[in-house]
Amino acid sequence: MENKVEPAQGRLGVLVVGLGAVSTTFIAGTLAVRKGLSKPIGSITQMAKIRLGKKEENRNPLIKDVVPLTDLNDLVFGSWDIFPDSAYESATHAQVLKQPDIDSVKDELEAIKPMPAAFDQNWVKRLHGTHVKSCKSRWDMVEQLRADIRKFKVTNKCDRVVVIWAASTEIYLPYCPETHDTLAHFEQAMKDNKMDKISPSMCYAYAALSEGAPFIMGAPNTCVDVPAMWELAEKTKMPICGKDYKTGQTLMKTVISPMLHTRMLGLNGWFSTNILGNRDGEVLDDPESFKTKEVSKLSVLDSVLEPKEYPELYGNYYHKVRINYYPPRNDNKEGWDNIDIFGWMGYPMQIKIDFLCRDSILAAPLLLDLVLFTDLAARKGMYGTQHWLSFFFKSPMHGENETPVNDLFVQWGNLKNTLRDMIGEKHLDYAD
Numbered sequence: 386m387e388n389k390v391e392p393a394q395g396r397l398g399v400l401v402v403g404l405g406a407v408s409t410t411f412i413a414g415t416l417a418v419r420k421g422l423s424k425p426i427g428s429i430t431q432m433a434k435i436r437l438g439k440k441e442e443n444r445n446p447l448i449k450d451v452v453p454l455t456d457l458n459d460l461v462f463g464s465w466d467i468f469p470d471s472a473y474e475s476a477t478h479a480q481v482l483k484q485p486d487i488d489s490v491k492d493e494l495e496a497i498k499p500m501p502a503a504f505d506q507n508w509v510k511r512l513h514g515t516h517v518k519s520c521k522s523r524w525d526m527v528e529q530l531r532a533d534i535r536k537f538k539v540t541n542k543c544d545r546v547v548v549i550w551a552a553s554t555e556i557y558l559p560y561c562p563e564t565h566d567t568l569a570h571f572e573q574a575m576k577d578n579k580m581d582k583i584s585p586s587m588c589y590a591y592a593a594l595s596e597g598a599p600f601i602m603g604a605p606n607t608c609v610d611v612p613a614m615w616e617l618a619e620k621t622k623m624p625i626c627g628k629d630y631k632t633g634q635t636l637m638k639t640v641i642s643p644m645l646h647t648r649m650l651g652l653n654g655w656f657s658t659n660i661l662g663n664r665d666g667e668v669l670d671d672p673e674s675f676k677t678k679e680v681s682k683l684s685v686l687d688s689v690l691e692p693k694e695y696p697e698l699y700g701n702y703y704h705k706v707r708i709n710y711y712p713p714r715n716d717n718k719e720g721w722d723n724i725d726i727f728g729w730m731g732y733p734m735q736i737k738i739d740f741l742c743r744d745s746i747l748a749a750p751l752l753l754d755l756v757l758f759t760d761l762a763a764r765k766g767m768y769g770t771q772h773w774l775s776f777f778f779k780s781p782m783h784g785e786n787e788t789p790v791n792d793l794f795v796q797w798g799n800l801k802n803t804l805r806d807m808i809g810e811k812h813l814d815y816a817d
């Protein structure tokens with residue numbers, strides 16, 4: 386069948402905002418995979434298959450064999466961070482990967498030195514960076530970031546660039562219509578240097594889109610989920626997506642809650658708590674950054690359970706999410722869920738989950754998939770919010786009057802059907 390997406394020619398620059406635990410695990414793993422030293426476990430683009438046509442046709446190829454994704458050998462990594470450490474130093478510091486795994490790609494990691502960050506301490510209270518741009522205004526911040534992207538592209542002979550956020554969570558920013566409603570208002574606010582309404586992450590996003598690069602928001606920051614950014618994405622014909630990588634507890638939540646809903650089992654309460662000791666945990670220990678995360682984590686259940694449709698089952702459940710900074714665990718988060726449910730004649734039952742996970746190990750493949758898929762979308766001419774990538778996010782972006790899809794398997798069906806569309810194949814049921 387005719388392939389309708391432009392082929393991936395030349396090199397793809399991957400500019401990662403923040404060179405911490407998640408980014409270095411993603412970069413080191415990708416480098417190790419392309420050297421044949423490791424396997425891309427958890428990556429949809431590298432490992433998943435897609436059924437095409439009727440069952441009896443027995444066509445079940447790897448996604449990467451039928452969709453023109455960029456080859457891993459054509460990726461070139463760059464970054465920004467508020468600390469000058471190379472990716473090698475930062476990966477060593479993060480202690481997610483074992484030293485022999487980091488050392489197996491030492492030369493490549495040492496060559497990745499972050500550019501000075503666009504940073505404002507008011508937006509991440511717990512960090513004190515030294516490797517930071519001096520900016521006269523938010524507009525100037527964007528101009529400097531745009532120059533960085535252009536320079537990176539030329540120096541590394543890249544044909545295309547994707548910018549992905551894996552930097553710290555910023556403080557909670559409520560939608561502010563006077564600034565965030567139109568592109569004209571947004572640009573004026575940057576020129577007027579409204580530092581409390583325009584976050585550094587918005588400047589990265591604005592710079593990326595203006596330079597013809599898709600932008601991915603991996604933290605729960607208010608950023609590309611405001612109308613001004615939708616207008617910019619439309620103007621520049623660039624894909625945007627977010628927000629907040631769906632990794633541990635929320636991944637569980639979007640699998641268990643559809644089961645309850647499908648079997649018409651009621652919910653009285655869902656208490657989620659976890660301990661986490663990495664730098665992300667330290668940043669989230671600040672109540673203003675935690676608020677951003679909390680809003681993102683709390684958003685998932687309602688859209689799956691539909692309390693308005695089923696008030697007897699879900700009209701009154703209590704939902705609580707806590708994150709506790711506990712240094713001894715570093716990146717090896719432990720997440721507990723206590724779920725109080727009820728069944729036949731209202732009899733109560735409980736489900737307990739104890740997930741001993743590794744935060745960055747769960748997140749790394751999502752970054753690889755999101756980079757390759759947004760680049761694919763750009764080549765296909767798909768711009769604006771990429772709903773089909775909701776699969777990867779805790780709090781999928783949606784329009785003002787739209788309900789987000791949070792059920793993992795509905796998201797998975799949407800993703801595969803979008804890929805089928807791209808290569809001229811028929812839609813199939815979600816289960817296929």
Ligand SMILES: NC(=O)c1ccc[n+]([C@@H]2O[C@H](COP(=O)([O-])OP(=O)(O)OC[C@H]3O[C@@H](n4cnc5c(N)ncnc54)[C@H](O)[C@@H]3O)[C@@H](O)[C@H]2O)c1
Pocket residue numbers: 402403404405406407408465466467468479502503504505509512550551552553554585586603604605629630631632633663664665744745747748
């Ligand atoms: N690991 C997961 O499971 C997961 C899931 C969802 C979201 N996230 C989000 O991903 C992000 C990264 O997580 P992490 O564990 O790698 O954290 P980390 O603290 O190890 O790394 C973040 C890096 O960003 C840098 N930084 C902060 N502000 C910056 C700015 N304005 N510009 C450039 N660099 C900046 C910091 O110096 C740090 O090196 C966090 O926002 C986290 O909430 C992680």
